Amino acid sequence: MSTVLNPYLAAYPALSAVLPGQSLAWLQDIRAEACARFASHGFPTPREEDWRYSNVSALDKKNFAPVLAAATPVIDAEWLRQYQLADAWSLVLVDGHFCAALSQLHGLPATVQVVGMAEALQEADERLASYFGTAVNSAEHGFIAFNNACFTDGVFVHIPAQVVLDKPIQCLHIVTQEGALATTRNLLVLGDQAAAQWVETFVGTAVGYLSVAVTEAVVGQNASLTAYKVQCESEQAYHFGGLYIKQARDARCNHHNFAFGGLLARSDIHTDLAQAAECELNGLYLGGKRQHIDNHTRINHNQPYGISRETYKGVLADRARGVFQGRVVVAENAQKTDSTMNNRNLLLSADAEADTKPQLEIYADDVKCGHGVTVGQLDEKSVFYLQSRCIDEETARNMLTFAFANEMVDKVKVKALHELVLAQVLARFPQQGINQDWL
Amino acid sequence: MLSIKDLTVNVNDKKILKGINLEIKAGEIHAIMGPNGSGKSTLSHILSGKSGYEVTGGSATYQGKDLLAMPPEIRAREGVFLAFQYPVEIPGVSNVYLLKAALNAVRKYNGDDEVDAMDFLTLVKAKVKALEMDEKFLYRAVNEGFSGGEKKRNEILQMAILEPKLCILDETDSGLDIDALKIVADGVNSLRSPDRAFIMVTHYQRLLDYIKPDFVHVLAHGQIIKSGGPELALELEEKGYGWLEEGQVTA
Incomplete structure (x- = not known):
């Protein structure tokens, strides 16, 4: 262990004093446990199997600083229009804080809750206590613990049973301050048979910063979630974004992951499937210059009759490096699982690199699982x-x-x-x- | 229009074409028949400019120009069209995009303006209808998920839009049921014109019931071993290729 105190830990006392949810014991416990875990483990290292291709040690030297309080952001309206969807309900997070002035929530059905996370914690919304942390495990790796300990704000969405939304809900993350650390946490709850579209967009007006965003999605029985992630972080930005989904019986989830920006960007997309739940994970990563873009997916077939379809494609130019790690775990009782995984990489330069690692762990004996991987040039x-x-x-x-x-x-x-x-x-x-x- | 003289071609140092001679005039339809492995597809490929073939001798002159010296896209713009035996699937590019890109590339080459978007759509929709294709095909990715018959019809659609001068149909009939074959043949017949020539490479005589050739050539072991009129195809249907190949050996 390093004797020098990690800069993020050194800054933590000042940060923790202003974090939302001070009065919530359950959250304080989660924060304290996460902080202790981060103190002992730090950020992930390539010694961890899931991180063997991505070295984030630069973060300890960069010392990105959290923005303690929301400020009135100066954002060019024209620029914002490129990223804020016109026909959608949108929540804008600026430097890790919900910004009501830029958000657009008119016309939401009264039964649907879409609110800033800090505000929801302030109001001690009981549903938070019951769902928070149920789709993600703090011990998964350092960024999760870090996010649990440090998140300043985010979005809480609750869609009751049977409600079908006709417009997407967008969460737009913007980092405006150079060298900032934006740590955000979203919780998305869909009741039984509800249907919604969720879009997360990551951009920056600053050049170099760190964005650590975790979203949990709890999808009820026979509910349907279509989720999109569009990661267009700035050129020198570091990005860690994780989406952790828990699908109840018969729930359907489609995810589309577009990883375009950042100097070092990592996405984790994990989903847990109950009986007969279906998921489709699609991804596209484009890397140029010296970008390093890592996508890690995990599909847990926990019960029988689940279906998963996964297609990730990468295009890598210059000296860029793309990583795809796709893990599918089929539990012993998850019979009749039907799963396919495909990863295709196009290398446009001799210096570009693609590391692809599909991992199938099958403990059931009556399943259909396939995977295919290609790395190559144009046909x-x-x-x-x-x-x-x-x-x-x-x-x-x-x-x-x-x-x-x-x-x-x-x-x-x-x-x-x-x-x-x-x-x-x-x-x-x-x-x-x-x-x-x-x- | 096309004059092939003593053309010899190697693939990986193996002699595939061993001296082909063929004269094709505008307005004519030539059928090239032969058993599998006779070099039929190699001939189509070498004429359209596919890489991986080494011309070791002879020439192919198209409208007075050295065809073999041109890159594939220039041959295409000059009016040589290859209908592929196995049309390539191109996910991510719509049929209509490819048609527009192809047509405008020819127009630009000929010094014409880009086609007007509305005129183009009218043109394409008329051709689609003639080939009994669904308009939805236009907006689907090129050949992706198409059945064998749909792929071949799509080739003829491209041909109808580009209006080439020399059409090479490489095994266009293989894999088609009789209904699809009729539609494809109607499409080809509607393109017959005094300024256009066709080379139909086929393994089966059946195609020639629907598209009447002026000349039939039999290709075997890299050489044209017999040429004749349409009646030769019927003879082949009846007797197979064996009698000709044997004749070749003993001659």
Whole structure:
């Protein structure tokens, strides 16, 4: 153990004094336990199997500082419009604090609760106590413990049974202060047979900062959640974002993970499936320059008849490194599980790297589980096909590279979000020969 | 239109085509038949510019130009069209996008303006209807999840939009049931014109019941061993390829 006190621990007493939920004993216990765990374990290291490809040791030297109180943010309205969905209820978190002025919650059904986490804790909402921490395990790794100990705000969403929302709810994370640490915690609860779309977007007007965001989603019986994550953090930003889902019997969950930004970005997407629950995890990661983009997924088939479908694609250019670790665990009694996992990587430069590791752990004997992994260049047959259709080679290669990514973009069914994601993808690709008006 | 002289081609140092001679004039339909492994597909590929083939001798002159010296997209823009035996699936690119990109690439090459978006859609929808395809196909990814028949029809759709001068149909009939074959054949027949030539590479005589060739050539062991009129195809259907190949050996 290092004798030098971790800078985040050194700053913790000042932070903890202003954290929300001081009067809630259950939360204080969680915070204290998490702080102790972080003090002894710190951030994850490559010695941990789930972190072997990603080294976050730079964080201890960077010393990103938490923003203790919400300030009135100065954010260009035009810039914000790029990321804030027009036809959605949106909550904006600025530097780790809910900002009511930028949020848009008009027209929410009265039974649906969408509120800042600090406010919900202030009001001692009892539902928080019963759901908080039920989908994520603090011992999972250092960032979870860190988040438990440090989160300053976030969003609490409660959708009662049977309620079907027709517009998505967006949580927009913005970091505006250079060197800031934004630690946020969301809790999403869908009652039985409820249906909702949830969008998390990560952006920054600052260049270098650390964002540690954890979302728990508790999805009731036969309920349906479609969730999107669009990570467009700034160039020098560090990002850890985890989504932990608990699906009750027959619940359906589709997740689309777009990992585009940050210098070092890691996503954890975990879901627990009860009987006959279904999940679809899709992901697209694009890396350029010296970006390091790590995606870690875990699907726990805990009971019989579950279905999981997973497709992650990566495009890596320059000296970028992409990591995909996909773990599927089928418990002994999870018979008739049907699971497929696919990870495909396109390397655009000789210096780019893709590390892919599918892990199937199957303890049941009557299941259908498959996985496939590819790392390679563009398919020359496809290049020739396009050339034979009058398209020059450079355009053909750009089209195919774009198409490889666009297959995942096209899965986005929220129109405004589709536009946002498409614009982000196009901005990150050689556009020579790609006609956006035709897409 | 196309003159192939003593063309010899190697693949991985193996001789596949061993001196092909073929003269094709505008307006003509030539069927190239032959057993599997005779070099039929190699001939289609070499004419359309696929890589992986080494021309060791001879020439292919298309409209007075050295066809073999052109990159594939220039051949295509000059009017050579290959309908693939196995059309490639391109997830992420819609059919309509590809059609528009292809047509505009030709128009640009010919010094024409890009096609007007409305005119284009009218044109495409008319062709789609003629091929008895669902308009929804236009907005689906190129060939992705298409049945064999749908893929082949899609090739003919592209051909109908691009209006090439030399159409090479590589085993277009294989994998088609009789209904799909009729639709594809109707599509091809509607494109017959005095300024357009067709090379139909096929293993089966059945296609020629629906698209009447002017000439039939038999390719075996990398050489054209017999040429004739449509009646040759019927003879092949009846007797198979064996009698010709044996004749070749003993000749």
